[in-house]
Amino acid sequence: MQVEVKVKNPYKVFINEGLNLNFKGKVAILTNPKIAGLHLKNLLEKIECEELFIISVKDGEEYKNLSTIEEILNQMCNSKLDRKSLLISFGGGVISDMGGFAASIYQRGIKFINIPTTLLACVDAAVGGKTGVNNHFGKNLIGTFYQPKAVYCESAFLRTLGQRELSAGLAEFIKMAIIFDANLLDFIEKIDAKNFLKAQCEDEIFIKIIAKSVELKAKIVSKDEKESGVRMLLNYGHTFAHIIENETHYKSYLHGEAVAIGMNMANHLSYELGLLSEEECERIKNLLQKFALPTYYKIENIHEFYQAFFLDKKSANHKIRFILPAPLGKGIIKEDVPKSILLKSLEHFI
């Protein structure tokens, strides 16, 4: 199936539609050693172009930084890519974030395509044109809005994923359900967790998860490409998650795992504000735990944790913005949370 993302330069997300690329000009594939070993042979059979280059960078969120970007740009220069060349990001969210960013600043911008190989990248990172890297101040603080020319999701790639990666991807789908569509929660609760976490569920399950996420995300991004309004809702759980990821130097949690904890934190805040019932909080916590996702993180220094909110990209003019479920199935942007209530909700995590 195909989903169109109606931004200024519209593009399509192809889900299990097969992949055949014929490109006039040079192509560079950005990937990492693990993905390359598993799936590159398969991908190469489906690409025809004038000249091909493979750029392989270290795996993991802790390497999503400016120095890896410099390495990628140097390899692009060394391959003499020009403004008509194409970059393909072939990997998970880390690869698509960095590939999009590198493409957006190489010679002031060249074309790129995303071929996500993780569930998280399929349901979230590869679609919507947010690119970027982390620095020691925080997550994704450096980057651009830069849309791909196309995205190709293939469920076959997901069959080699480990349990943690599948859980992490599902976390972003649970996020979508909580802020946009409570019916999806029923669907998720019915998924056989054991099969799913071994990547042994039916293809239909993967396809429904990807298709629903992409449809919802495409709708939001089409309305608000540069996150000045409704797109902020997609940040549910992320305000907390980014701080956790930064405090743990991007080494302890996969992004989706941190988002799972972040959603539980946001729910506690929502509860303290009277926007969510205790039962609703429990329901989500149980759902996350059913899919082997963490829901707890020990905050060492509550003052530092609080200060870090001000570096969140949604914050402006000394105001912190939270995305909260109110109730399940509907996300709202809340910017007047009293400090005392925020701290009280964080005290569950000290």
Place this chain on the structure above:
Amino acid sequence: MQVEVKVKNPYKVFINEGLNLNFKGKVAILTNPKIAGLHLKNLLEKIECEELFIISVKDGEEYKNLSTIEEILNQMCNSKLDRKSLLISFGGGVISDMGGFAASIYQRGIKFINIPTTLLACVDAAVGGKTGVNNHFGKNLIGTFYQPKAVYCESAFLRTLGQRELSAGLAEFIKMAIIFDANLLDFIEKIDAKNFLKAQCEDEIFIKIIAKSVELKAKIVSKDEKESGVRMLLNYGHTFAHIIENETHYKSYLHGEAVAIGMNMANHLSYELGLLSEEECERIKNLLQKFALPTYYKIENIHEFYQAFFLDKKSANHKIRFILPAPLGKGIIKEDVPKSILLKSLEHFI
């Protein structure tokens, strides 16, 4: 006077209109130690805002690289700038290129304003939204198209410039004359070089130079913001200049000086192709020399020099594109130059 640049988000260039900024939110001024010492006091008297930060980075094209960008971004993070904050680039072309780039990738893009303090930045770098940095492969290979919200040119700043900086700025104006308007050549030839090079010419001379350049550039950029066509003409002299700057590690020549040599090289090529007469070549060479600009560079390795053309951003699909005057007052894009003729024209410089 005011000139509008009619890009997607239009903005104005104010020339000697005075400067008074009142900004709700945080402001960071990016500058260098020399400019700050000369002019910052003056600027600060004209800015009101919620919170102010000064970021001062090393002076010179050889520091226009990703590591200085990282330093700037770290200082922006440390100052907790948010998406509603403003960055002001206060300096020459190096500062406006880097400030624009940093603004374009900080939190996926914040507002910026250019206040150029060199003639070159007034007539060229500060207007048009090209941002970027160099790497060891070449000049401006990394960057974005990202337009400022406004540009303020004040001739008062130019009074402290040294001779080389004034000459370098004039080189870009001579470029404009050669590709767009031969009448301007008559005007330039009549300028009293001695006074001009001591920054002792009348204000009217500065204003005419800036106004004419900005008008011409605004027209071109409005037609072709992202350089897919006519904007390439502004690269006259630059195809050669960028290689010279890179070979000399951005240390020997100011950008405008390298452009002067590059124009002379382009003219030699134009002559070899029968597009320019010997007299026209001589006329420009004399004009450049009248304003103390270099016109000769010794090419050490003609093969390496030739190979470097392929990393020029205008090159694509193995074709080098040259901007050539044909004749004076009219620039053309030429992409089928035989290698033998190109090498013959370069032999004047070995």
